[in-house]
Amino acid sequence: MEVTVIKKARLLHNPSMVFGMILTIFLAGIIFVGGAFVPYSPFEINMGNRLQGASSVHWFGTDQLGRDVFARMVYGAQLTIGLGVFAIVMALCIGVPIGLLSGYIGGKIDAFFMRMIDGVLAFPDFILAIAIAGMLGPSLTNLIIAIVLVRWIVYARVVRGLVLAEKEKEYVLVSKVSYSSTFKTIRMHLLPQVMPDIIVMAAIDIGKVILLISAFSYIGLGAQPPIPEWGAMLNDGRAYFQVVPSLMIYPGLAIMLTVLCCNLLGDGLKSYFDIRKGRDYL
Amino acid sequence: MRIVLSMIGSRLIQLVVMVLVLSFVTFLLMKITPGDPIRAILKVDDVITTTAEEEKLREEYGFDQPILIQYSRWLLGIVQFDLGESLIANKPVLDMIMGRLPASIALATGGLVVLFLISVPLGVLGAVYEGRWPDYISRWFALVGASIPRFWLGLLLIYFFSLKLNLLPVMGNGTLAHFILPSITLGVAMAPLYIRLLRERLISTLQSSYIEAAKARGLRKERILIFHALRGSLVPLITMFGLSIGSLLGGITVIEILFSWPGMGELIVQGVMQRDYPVIQGYILIVGFLVVITNLIVDLLYLVINPQIKQGKEVV
Numbered sequence: 001m002e003v004t005v006i007k008k009a010r011l012l013h014n015p016s017m018v019f020g021m022i023l024t025i026f027l028a029g030i031i032f033v034g035g036a037f038v039p040y041s042p043f044e045i046n047m048g049n050r051l052q053g054a055s056s057v058h059w060f061g062t063d064q065l066g067r068d069v070f071a072r073m074v075y076g077a078q079l080t081i082g083l084g085v086f087a088i089v090m091a092l093c094i095g096v097p098i099g100l101l102s103g104y105i106g107g108k109i110d111a112f113f114m115r116m117i118d119g120v121l122a123f124p125d126f127i128l129a130i131a132i133a134g135m136l137g138p139s140l141t142n143l144i145i146a147i148v149l150v151r152w153i154v155y156a157r158v159v160r161g162l163v164l165a166e167k168e169k170e171y172v173l174v175s176k177v178s179y180s181s182t183f184k185t186i187r188m189h190l191l192p193q194v195m196p197d198i199i200v201m202a203a204i205d206i207g208k209v210i211l212l213i214s215a216f217s218y219i220g221l222g223a224q225p226p227i228p229e230w231g232a233m234l235n236d237g238r239a240y241f242q243v244v245p246s247l248m249i250y251p252g253l254a255i256m257l258t259v260l261c262c263n264l265l266g267d268g269l270k271s272y273f274d275i276r277k278g279r280d281y282l
Numbered sequence: 283m284r285i286v287l288s289m290i291g292s293r294l295i296q297l298v299v300m301v302l303v304l305s306f307v308t309f310l311l312m313k314i315t316p317g318d319p320i321r322a323i324l325k326v327d328d329v330i331t332t333t334a335e336e337e338k339l340r341e342e343y344g345f346d347q348p349i350l351i352q353y354s355r356w357l358l359g360i361v362q363f364d365l366g367e368s369l370i371a372n373k374p375v376l377d378m379i380m381g382r383l384p385a386s387i388a389l390a391t392g393g394l395v396v397l398f399l400i401s402v403p404l405g406v407l408g409a410v411y412e413g414r415w416p417d418y419i420s421r422w423f424a425l426v427g428a429s430i431p432r433f434w435l436g437l438l439l440i441y442f443f444s445l446k447l448n449l450l451p452v453m454g455n456g457t458l459a460h461f462i463l464p465s466i467t468l469g470v471a472m473a474p475l476y477i478r479l480l481r482e483r484l485i486s487t488l489q490s491s492y493i494e495a496a497k498a499r500g501l502r503k504e505r506i507l508i509f510h511a512l513r514g515s516l517v518p519l520i521t522m523f524g525l526s527i528g529s530l531l532g533g534i535t536v537i538e539i540l541f542s543w544p545g546m547g548e549l550i551v552q553g554v555m556q557r558d559y560p561v562i563q564g565y566i567l568i569v570g571f572l573v574v575i576t577n578l579i580v581d582l583l584y585l586v587i588n589p590q591i592k593q594g595k596e597v598v
């Protein structure tokens with residue numbers, strides 16, 4: 001009981017955590033209020049109403065096809081954040097069990113597996129995502145597939161490393177000699193041990209994935225028009241930035257603030273869980 | 283000498299494994315995906331053909347062969363430095379990539395210069411003034427720098443420096459002025475990782491006993507910082523560089539597209555859009571090669587910086 005109180009206090013005394021939470025609540029508020037009160041469809045084209053400035057009717061103005069920018073931003077937020085979370089959860093679902101098993105059971109399979117991973121990991125996710133998008137064809141779905149295919153490897157490797165450090169410790173050995181099954185030992189003892197690292201990594205990686213999705217959409221290999229993904233919106237509006245700078249400002253700012261949230265929360269959680277400094281997740 | 287040879291050997295093995303795995307996966311993906319490269323070629327040339335003519339073309343490019351035959355043909359090609367021909371441009375892929383390489387390397391070099399100019403001062407300030415305002419500036423810079431999409435940073439720079447202030451050209455390349463904005467974009471985008479790492483390393487180095495010893499000898503603060511502490515923090519920075527050369531090559535792509543920089547990134551994005559498989563495969567191969575070679579150079583650099591490694595000691 002006492003421990004949880006101390007932990008709670010530490011959570012609120014952590015500046016990045018507090019700032020991250022405030023920013024998260026602020027952004028979530030905009031998304032929910034926007035989702036509830038904006039009467040426009042993000043897809044509805046109205047050529048008589050193009051490139052309007054901000055007004056009480058169109059809060060962020062309209063784009064080159066007369067679509068309401070605020071409605072598109074809010075829709076884009078749900079899409080971008082949703083996809084970021086989805087991709088990371090999928091990657092975790094594949095990577096964590098494989099890392100746990102590979103590290104705990106070990107042996108030749110583990111060695112072979114890790115050699116392969118080292119070969120592929122020398123490759124940055126951006127290049128692999130390009131390769132996969134190139135082979136499957138450019139689309140948002142294929143980009144997500146590519147991200148999951150790349151990210152799970154990172155988790156598998158980190159989790160395996162953590163398990164290797166833990167599995168010789170006494171509590172794991174005790175569990176083993178008391179006839180717990182492999183599954184039970186992993187679930188009851190090893191998984192809780194690696195959980196904090198996974199949470200911190202996932203928080204920071206959601207931000208990274210959002211950056212990756214928007215970059216790919218910007219160069220035309222991700223979300224295709226008219227999907228209002230933030231990066232794709234920046235690509236769409238490119239020709240009009242000089243006339244209406246807000247078309248450039250809002251989506252970019254939205255990406256930056258969202259990723260900043262992820263980084264702040266990740267940093268905050270890192271010191272909350274007391275994960276040692278300098279462990280970098282690449 | 284033995285250690286040098288074994289380093290080269292293990293990197294070569296890594297290269298071979300990487301090429302085999304990646305190329306096989308790309309071949310497999312190519313086979314299972316819908317969409318037909320022959321149709322893509324015909325679409326580019328805008329010709330209407332009969333099915334028989336399509337079949338003939340397919341035979342010509344070897345697409346009618348089983349995948350394993352296609353794959354082994356391609357492998358046989360690489361050993362002879364032949365990456366095949368682009369389906370769209372009808373030029374050898376190797377020539378196309380090599381033609382683009384200098385521009386990419388030039389941009390990467392510019393980015394590295396900016397990276398160095400930003401991350402060393404900010405990292406040092408953060409460590410020396412730990413917990414005071416220069417440290418906060420350095421940490422916030424790193425945090426915001428890691429959160430800003432690099433293409434958006436580039437867009438903002440273009441907007442202010444080219445369109446509003448009219449100081450620098452928007453895109454293209456050739457003169458020094460064209461270099462400035464892309465290099466800044468790349469350097470700033472890469473800097474956060476290095477600032478953080480340098481700061482953390484310097485903080486722990488500054489507490490170590492040999493720095494205390496240098497202080498006790500009465501050496502000047504600046505001298506200790508530059509000749510002793512910074513030098514001790516160099517190795518992890520070089521490691522980081524070796525590890526991130528791949529993401530440098532990836533991240534440069536977006537910047538090349540943004541500034542219409544005629545580098546490899548532009549080539550690959552075009553290749554992906556047109557589903558020009560030989561170009562994509564060739565690009566992956568060349569990037570893999572570059573990554574492995576840089577890592578080898580980093581390995582060898584260690585030997586120069588830290589002779590302890592020669593004796594087989596593990597140095598972090």
